[in-house]
Amino acid sequence: MIIVKVGGSLGIDYDALCRDIAALYKAGEKLILVHGGSAETNRVAEALGHPPRFITSPSGYTSRFTDRETIEIFEMVYCGKMNKGIVERLQRLGVNAVGLSGLDGRVFEGKHKDSVRSVENGKVKLLRGDHTGTVEKVNTHLIELLLDNGYLPVLTPPASSYEGVAINVDGDRAAAALATALKAHTLMMLSNVPGLLREYPNEDSLIPFIPATDVESYMGFAQDRMKKKVLGAAEAVAGGVGRVIFGDARIENPVSAALSGKGTVVADKANAAD
Numbered sequence: 538m539i540i541v542k543v544g545g546s547l548g549i550d551y552d553a554l555c556r557d558i559a560a561l562y563k564a565g566e567k568l569i570l571v572h573g574g575s576a577e578t579n580r581v582a583e584a585l586g587h588p589p590r591f592i593t594s595p596s597g598y599t600s601r602f603t604d605r606e607t608i609e610i611f612e613m614v615y616c617g618k619m620n621k622g623i624v625e626r627l628q629r630l631g632v633n634a635v636g637l638s639g640l641d642g643r644v645f646e647g648k649h650k651d652s653v654r655s656v657e658n659g660k661v662k663l664l665r666g667d668h669t670g671t672v673e674k675v676n677t678h679l680i681e682l683l684l685d686n687g688y689l690p691v692l693t694p695p696a697s698s699y700e701g702v703a704i705n706v707d708g709d710r711a712a713a714a715l716a717t718a719l720k721a722h723t724l725m726m727l728s729n730v731p732g733l734l735r736e737y738p739n740e741d742s743l744i745p746f747i748p749a750t751d752v753e754s755y756m757g758f759a760q761d762r763m764k765k766k767v768l769g770a771a772e773a774v775a776g777g778v779g780r781v782i783f784g785d786a787r788i789e790n791p792v793s794a795a796l797s798g799k800g801t802v803v804a805d806k807a808n809a810a811d
């Protein structure tokens with residue numbers, strides 16, 4: 538089982554990604570696709586007159602402040618335009634893809650965090666009315682039903698809170714929780730960079746390998762949004778996933794390239810070249 542998480546940053550080639558996924562699926566590979574949609578959400582939010590607001594937590598993680606209006610815009614883009622765009626591409630390629638958010642069948646569940654701490658001008662502020670959380674539970678039953686019947690699940694945030702409220706969750710960590718729950722041998726996180734860069738944004742400074750026992754010590758190379766990917770990778774390998782690969786989604790055959798070892802591979806030495 539391979540879990541492919543593709544981001545929503547500018548430059549990602551969804552046509553190339555879907556062609557590659559369709560070929561692998563037809564060759565008998567069991568795959569699940571998880572996707573983001575951040576850049577398009579920012580664009581639509583601006584156009585609707587409700588521009589995005591990003592906050593930095595005291596521990597240095599960046600996230601989107603998600604009030605009720607923002608979660609509705611988020612759903613329009615992630616569950617609507619992005620999810621159906623990918624499902625349509627896969628259907629055209631003859632793959633019976635089914636698009637679901639974490640709310641559907643409560644595939645992704647977690648605790649609703651209504652207030653969040655944000656560092657602004659050196660001061661910590663408490664902001665209320667946030668619709669965010671972290672995936673704590675993955676309900677694999679619906680996913681297994683789909684996989685067992687030949688469908689390819691295409692999943693996206695938001696998740697469901699335990700009370701059934703939509704919550705914005707990080708897609709990388711949701712994919713890590715899914716890979717752990719399904720005991721996937723490979724989780725890949727594809728984005729608009731070749732992998733984890735030692736000197737971001739210098740693309741020649743790619744870190745090719747990170748030992749699974751030592752992921753946290755590479756956290757210092759990741760800035761802003763990349764931190765969640767490194768955190769998700771650490772969670773996945775700690776949860777028993779064989780290897781995590783940070784790969785490039787701007788290229789032809791992005792999944793096959795990552796499978797062949799391109800990008801940053803996080804694994805025990807033994808699993809690195811599965």
Ligand SMILES: Nc1ncnc2c1ncn2[C@@H]1O[C@H](COP(=O)(O)OP(=O)(O)OP(=O)(O)O)[C@@H](O)[C@H]1O
Nearest residue numbers: 544545546573574575733734737758759760762763
């Ligand atoms: N050391 C680093 N190596 C590589 N990328 C880095 C590094 N530090 C920061 N980044 C940034 O992290 C970004 C990837 O994270 P981002 O969350 O934007 O991607 P995504 O997964 O495509 O988005 P989405 O939230 O829509 O799923 C890169 O585009 C890059 O700008």
